[in-house]
Each structure stands twice: as C-alpha cells, then as structure tokens.
Amino acid sequence: CFFNMLIMFDLINYFRMKASIENILRKYQHDSTRLMDILLDIQDELGYIPEAYVPHIAELLGLSDADVEQTLSFYHFFSTRPTGKYRIYLNNSVVAYMMGRSEVAAAFEEALGIKFGQVTPDGRVGLFETSCIGMNDQEPAAIINNVIFPCLTPFRVREIVRDIKENKPVEEMINYQYGEGQNASEMVRSMVSNNIRKVGPVLDPHYKVGEALKKVISMSPEEVIEEIKKSNIRGRGGAGFPTGLKWEFCRKAHGEKKYIFCNADEGEPGTFKDRVILTELPRLLLEGMIIAGYAVGATEGILYVRYEYRYLKKYLEEILENARKKNYLGKSILGKEGFDFDIRIQFGAGAYVCGEESALIESAEGKRGEPRDRPPFPVEKGYLGMPTVVNNVETFCSVVKIILNGGEWYKSFGTEQSTGTKLLSISGDCRYPGVYEVAWGFSVNDILDMVGASKNQVQAVQVGGPSGSLIEPDEFNRILGYEDLSTGGSLIIFGHHRDLIREVVLNFTNFFIDESCGSCSTCRIVPVLLRNKIEKILNARGVEKDLDEMLEWAKLLKASRCGLGQTAGNPVVTSIKNFRHLYERMIQKNKEYDAGFDLQAAIRDGAEATGRIPIV
Numbered sequence: 001c002f003f004n005m006l007i008m009f010d011l012i013n014y015f016r017m018k019a020s021i022e023n024i025l026r027k028y029q030h031d032s033t034r035l036m037d038i039l040l041d042i043q044d045e046l047g048y049i050p051e052a053y054v055p056h057i058a059e060l061l062g063l064s065d066a067d068v069e070q071t072l073s074f075y076h077f078f079s080t081r082p083t084g085k086y087r088i089y090l091n092n093s094v095v096a097y098m099m100g101r102s103e104v105a106a107a108f109e110e111a112l113g114i115k116f117g118q119v120t121p122d123g124r125v126g127l128f129e130t131s132c133i134g135m136n137d138q139e140p141a142a143i144i145n146n147v148i149f150p151c152l153t154p155f156r157v158r159e160i161v162r163d164i165k166e167n168k169p170v171e172e173m174i175n176y177q178y179g180e181g182q183n184a185s186e187m188v189r190s191m192v193s194n195n196i197r198k199v200g201p202v203l204d205p206h207y208k209v210g211e212a213l214k215k216v217i218s219m220s221p222e223e224v225i226e227e228i229k230k231s232n233i234r235g236r237g238g239a240g241f242p243t244g245l246k247w248e249f250c251r252k253a254h255g256e257k258k259y260i261f262c263n264a265d266e267g268e269p270g271t272f273k274d275r276v277i278l279t280e281l282p283r284l285l286l287e288g289m290i291i292a293g294y295a296v297g298a299t300e301g302i303l304y305v306r307y308e309y310r311y312l313k314k315y316l317e318e319i320l321e322n323a324r325k326k327n328y329l330g331k332s333i334l335g336k337e338g339f340d341f342d343i344r345i346q347f348g349a350g351a352y353v354c355g356e357e358s359a360l361i362e363s364a365e366g367k368r369g370e371p372r373d374r375p376p377f378p379v380e381k382g383y384l385g386m387p388t389v390v391n392n393v394e395t396f397c398s399v400v401k402i403i404l405n406g407g408e409w410y411k412s413f414g415t416e417q418s419t420g421t422k423l424l425s426i427s428g429d430c431r432y433p434g435v436y437e438v439a440w441g442f443s444v445n446d447i448l449d450m451v452g453a454s455k456n457q458v459q460a461v462q463v464g465g466p467s468g469s470l471i472e473p474d475e476f477n478r479i480l481g482y483e484d485l486s487t488g489g490s491l492i493i494f495g496h497h498r499d500l501i502r503e504v505v506l507n508f509t510n511f512f513i514d515e516s517c518g519s520c521s522t523c524r525i526v527p528v529l530l531r532n533k534i535e536k537i538l539n540a541r542g543v544e545k546d547l548d549e550m551l552e553w554a555k556l557l558k559a560s561r562c563g564l565g566q567t568a569g570n571p572v573v574t575s576i577k578n579f580r581h582l583y584e585r586m587i588q589k590n591k592e593y594d595a596g597f598d599l600q601a602a603i604r605d606g607a608e609a610t611g612r613i614p615i616v
C-alpha cells in the first residue's frame with residue numbers, strides 16, 4: 001500500500017510538472033528561438049529542468065533532443081538535477097577572495113554541513129560557486145534565488161542560514177536596509193549599492209526622457225548616422241569599432257527585418273558599470289536603442305541582460321511597459337508615420353562568452369552561446385540571419401547625449417583618437433571602489449589618486465579585466481584610451497601584500513578555462529597547460545624554461561576564433577612581462593629540467609586505499 005502511494009505520488013508529480021512545462025511552452029507559442037526563456041521559466045518554476053522532459057520539450061518545439069540538450073548543458077545556471085529550494089551561488093572572482101571570500105565560503109559550508117557543489121540531504125539548500133556576478137564593489141557577494149546578498153561576512157552567513165532553516169522567504173532576509181537610488185524602489189528592493197563616485201555627461205542625472213527622441217524624428221536616419229559619425233564615438237565594449245560606421249553598414253544592408261541588440265552581458269570580472277546604468281538610467285539606455293532603431297531602420301530591439309541581474313527583471317519590464325504607454329515604443333513612435341520599434345528583454349543563463357556579439361545572438365536564438373565564424377558580420381547577417389547592430393549599454397547611453405548636444409560637443413571630451421568619456425568600474429585595494437565617469441586620457445596615476453589608493457602601496461593594476469593587462473608602477477603614467485590602454489572599463493587594484501601569481505594570474509587563468517565554449521582546440525587546451533605550469537611553479541618545481549614555454553604557448557591562442565581564446569593567455573603573458581621577478585623567485589636555480597610530476601602525490605589515493613606505502 002505504501003509503495004502504491006509512492007507510485008501515485010510520483011505520477012501526480014510527473015503530470016504536474018508536465019502541465020507546468022506545457023503552459024510555459026504555450027506562453028512562448030512553441031517558438032524554438034525562445035528556448036532560453038523557456039528553460040529559464042521552467043527552472044524558475046520547478047527549481048531545475050528535469051532531463052526526462054527534454055524529449056517532450058524538443059517534440060513540442062520541433063527540435064531534436066540534442067538541440068535542447070546542447071543549450072541546457074551550456075549555461076552555468078541551468079541544472080538538470082534538483083538544486084534545492086534555496087540556491088546559493090557564491091562569487092569566486094579575484095576581488096571576492098581579496099575581500100574575505102574564503103572565510104565566507106567556510107562559514108556557508110560549516111553552517112549548512114555541505115561542500116560547494118552539493119545539496120543538503122533534505123534537498124532544501126544547494127551551495128554552488130559562480131564567476132564574477134558584477135558586484136566587485138561590494139564583495140564578497142552571493143546570489144540566493146535571484147536576490148543579491150552583498151558585503152557578506154561569516155556572521156551574516158550564519159544569520160542567512162538561520163533564516164533558511166526557519167523557512168523564511170529569501171526576499172525577507174534583507175539585512176537592515178535596501179541600497180540607494182532605485183535599488184530601494186518598490187520594483188527592485190535590493191541591498192545592492194550603486195557606488196557612483198564621479199558623474200560626467202553620460203551619468204548626468206538631469207536627463208529628460210524622450211527629448212533626444214523628439215529631436216531625432218525631425219532628422220532623417222542618414223542625418224542621425226552622420227551626427228554619430230561626427231562624434232567619432234567607438235563601441236564601449238572593448239573592441240572599439242566606430243559606432244556610426246556600424247550603423248551605416250546596417251542601414252545599407254539588405255534584409256526583411258533589422259534588429260538592434262544591446263549587450264548588457266557584462267561578464268568580465270571586475271566590471272559592474274552596466275548594472276548601475278540598468279538601475280539608475282534604464283530609460284536613457286532604451287532611448288539610445290530606439291534612436292539606433294530609427295537610424296538603421298530596425299523594428300525590434302533585444303536587451304540582452306546577464307542572468308546575474310535577474311533581480312532587475314520586474315523593474316526593467318515595467319519601464320518598457322511605461323515606454324509603450326508613452327508611445328516611445330510601439331507603432332508610429334511619437335506620431336512619426338512608419339517609425340515602429342519595440343524592445344524585449346532576453347536574459348542569459350550564465351556564460352561569459354555570450355559577451356561576444358555573435359555568441360550573444362546565438363544565445364538569443366535559443367542556442368549555445370558559441371561565437372560564429374566571421375564574415376559575415378552581424379550587420380549583414382545577425383539575429384535570425386537579418387542585419388543586426390550590437391552595441392554595448394554605455395554606447396547607447398552616449399548616443400542620446402550626442403544627439404542632444406551634437407557630435408562636435410562630444411569630441412570636446414577625451415583625446416583625438418578616443419573621444420568622449422568612459423565609465424570605469426574600479427575595485428580592489430582602494431578606499432572608494434565604484435563607478436567613475438572620466439574623459440578618455442586619464443592616466444592610471446590620476447585614477448589611483450581619484451579612488452583613494454596610495455601609489456606607494458599599489459603593486460599592480462589590472463586594466464581591462466582578465467583579458468587586459470596587468471601593469472606595474474613604472475607604467476602608471478600610461479593613459480586610458482584606444483591609443484594606449486584600451487579598456488572595456490574594469491580596473492582592479494592590487495596592493496603589495498597580494499600574491500599576484502597565486503591570487504590573480506591563477507584565478508584569471510582558471511576563469512578562462514571555465515568559460516571557454518570548447519569549440520577551438522587552442523582555447524580548450526592552452527589555458528589548461530598554462531594553468532598546470534603556474535601550479536608547477538607555485539609548487540616550487542618550476543625551471544627557467546617554463547617561463548619561456550608559457551610565452552611561446554600563449555602565442556598559439558591567437559589562432560582562436562574569438563576574443564576569449566585570443567586573450568586567455570594575457571594574464572600569464574603580461575605578468576611574466578611586468579613581474580618576471582615574482583616567477584623567478586619561485587623557480588629552481590641551476591636546474592634545467594623538472595617534469596613537475598610528483599610520484600608520491602600521484603599514487604597517494606591508491607596507497608591509502610591499499611594501506612601500503614611504497615618506497616619511491
């Protein structure tokens with residue numbers, strides 16, 4: 001009888017889950033290109049995506065099982081096994097460790113009685129690691145069921161676990177107050193702080209929504225593009241392609257439909273400025289996308305936001321809804337016949353490589369975020385094979401100010417080759433981590449002064465995230481700009497007390513290993529070999545030749561398909577170039593060869609299992 005009840009319970013559960021999944025598929029009209037949304041919704045509702053339902057999902061979407069499985073297995077935040085009612089993801093970025101992540105992690109493990117990667121025996125709590133969650137200015141930070149918990153301490157962890165054991169809803173586990181600005185609004189209710197430290201023309205809060213749009217509809221699309229070209233603005237995502245030119249290519253490209261993508265997938269460890277714009281100036285960003293739509297003749301925009309910012313979902317959706325009511329979105333925008341444009345939000349599910357524009361498009365089409373071969377470029381053949389402009393959050397915001405004030409005005413900021421301002425996300429060993437808007441041309445020295453980092457206490461600065469450069473004090477007079485240190489905006493400061501090789505280079509290299517999509521053999525293999533060499537050196541078994549080999553091997557990465565692989569060797573290369581003495585201090589002198597193979601360690605498990613200790 002007991003077993004019959006169990007079977008009955010399983011059957012009810014099975015059909016309940018099946019009905020939920022079918023409802024979700026109906027919501028997206030069985031559109032296979034919305035697979036990401038479908039899987040996100042299933043995971044939200046059931047806590048995981050049961051593998052047993054994959055064939056059913058595939059059948060209803062007209063896909064093969066493998067099509068569904070490849071998307072499902074690609075993203076960090078999708079899970080095919082139950083991950084608990086409370087899902088804790090603790091950030092493992094370098095700055096999190098600098099701010100006490102190890103103690104916080106130990107406190108979680110102790111209070112929950114499980115290790116990372118496990119779920120409590122009662123199935124209620126899952127504990128997992130995750131890459132940078134865009135909170136480097138308030139680390140250590142975790143995401144629990146889409147709620148951000150910044151500035152964690154072991155004490156705070158014990159409070160959270162106590163609340164979990166009392167079955168409290170996560171939304172009620174707020175420390176004592178919400179963050180400032182819109183973080184405290186009814187739709188966000190988040191403990192996250194903005195930490196805006198320096199405001200320039202882009203972050204200027206005295207912005208009137210819709211003014212630029214009203215001006216734009218009195219211009220022709222070609223005049224809008226001309227104004228953007230006049231400003232010389234280059235894409236703010238890091239690659240620096242001229243924005244006006246990109247729009248012009250897309251305008252001239254042939255396609256039934258055109259699309260505007262906003263890349264809000266900032267996943268580079270150390271970057272968090274887009275989070276602040278999405279929180280405080282989302283209308284500015286949307287206005288920039290609408291202007292781009294008008295200029296290139298697009299009818300649809302997709303705001304691709306990283307999974308880690310799902311706590312902003314309701315808020316952003318409400319803003320879009322209000323924009324529709326005001327006719328900033330929809331048909332005949334502001335009465336302009338033929339100007340139809342709408343925007344939808346696409347959330348990612350945790351994959352750094354989706355920051356690459358073609359991977360972002362693949363992901364929005366419901367597939368693995370795997371970069372495409374180019375050409376063709378997205379401006380010719382992008383989303384669903386149609387001409388597509390992909391720009392970054394900051395670029396769209398800057399465009400609005402260019403339209404309002406003119407391209408010449410914009411050129412009055414910055415340097416000749418790098419016009420305008422740049423938003424920086426600054427973190428690490430400094431008094432005032434946060435977001436700073438500065439004109440291009442600021443030197444690293446200026447920045448250290450600005451953020452309260454005493455120069456004689458700074459050992460190194462990582463400019464541009466792990467894919468950028470680790471620079472030493474002799475280079476602190478270099479300037480930020482496309483002509484010198486180009487950056488997507490992340491700067492991490494390291495004091496003299498930091499172990500650069502162990503804490504920074506090893507962490508960044510592991511990051512690239514975790515985030516490679518695995519498509520190119522160079523990107524899949526070389527970072528692992530580099531990591532093995534670093535560990536060998538850290539274990540005091542390195543020899544001089546290892547450094548030269550690392551530099552040679554890193555060159556192979558240039559053959560990779562996308563920027564992730566091409567720059568995955570940068571932490572090793574720039575640290576050997578600028579901090580070779582730190583490596584040399586650890587390598588064996590007067591020894592030309594050491595395989596780094598530790599026989600004792602290799603046989604330890606076997607020896608313990610058999611209880612025999614061989615003599616080696």
Ligand code: SF4
Pocket residue numbers: 353370371515516517518519520521523524560561562563564565566
């Ligand atoms: Fe994927 Fe790396 Fe190749 Fe980029 S370089 S396509 S991330 S394997």
